[in-house]
Amino acid sequence: MRAGFRMILEAAGGIAVVGEASTGGEGVAAARRLRPDVICMDVQMPDMDGLEATRRIVGDPDIPSAVLVVTTFDRDDYLFRALEAGASGFLLKNAGPEELASAVRVVASGDALLAPEVTRRVIERFASASVSGGSPAPAPANAVGAVGAVGAAIDRVAAAGLTDREAEVLRLLAQALSNAEIAERLFIGEATVKTHVSNVLQKLGARDRVAAVVWAHRNGAA
Structure with a gap:
């Protein structure tokens, strides 16, 4: 499988495969040594699974790599x-060669690679679990509670230092819209959207768009 991926990526042009690893532990060591832009990570491996390897790589400030998880399993828990x-992306192994190369480029550019419907489903589950400590957060009991929740969300956005426009861009990011879709929705240029997204990530201390979307859902700003 690794040999096949190497052939596909090297044939795509503009991508250099700098190393391979057969276990999660080897992957973490190789990431520290080679510091690649993107790591294509399997889930099920001996020694250490890909999810733990991803956690260690992303949590190491000396490793600049983004992780693209590539697995045969289309499972919500994964x-x-x-x-x-x-992880900055999630791709199934049955994806075509062009999809794999495109995914690597997308993740390398700092974007997240998840289909919109998958993004919404998984991010909302993640955010709910994060807020409640494992169980979905309860809905407000009445209109007063809802108003209070909205006010708290506004306060958290203000505390993060986001401008009104940046907060609007964050809300659209949380809907899994691309930069082009956000530009069309807000009637602004795509380059302007990129600037707003960069500002949002910086102010939130978010690693990438996925982390920003998690923040939005966790803080009621979606």
Whole structure:
């Protein structure tokens, strides 16, 4: 499988495969040594699984790599745990060669690679679990409670230092819209959207778009 991935990526042009590893432990060591832009990570491996390896790589400030999880299993729990571990993308192994190369480029650019419907489903589950400590957060009991929740969300956005426009961009990011879709929705240029997204990530201290979306759902700003 690794040999096949190497052939696909090297044939795509503009991508250099700098190393391989057969276990999670070897992957973490190789990441520290090689510091690649993107790591294609399997889930089930001997020694250490890919989710734990992802957690260690993303949590190491000396490793600049983004992680693209590539697995044969289309399971919500793997998606959830991959995001929780800090992965920037999730792709199935039955994806075509062009999809794999495109996914690597997307993740290398700092974007997240999840289909919109998958993003919403998994991020919302992640955010609810984070807020409640494992159980979905209860809905407000009445209109007064809802108003209070909205006010708290506004306060958290203000505390993060987001401008009104940046808060709007964050809300659209939480809907899994691309930069082009956000530009169309707000009637602004795509380059302007990129600037707003960069500002949002910086102010939130978010690693990438996935982390920003998690923040939005966790803090009621979605």
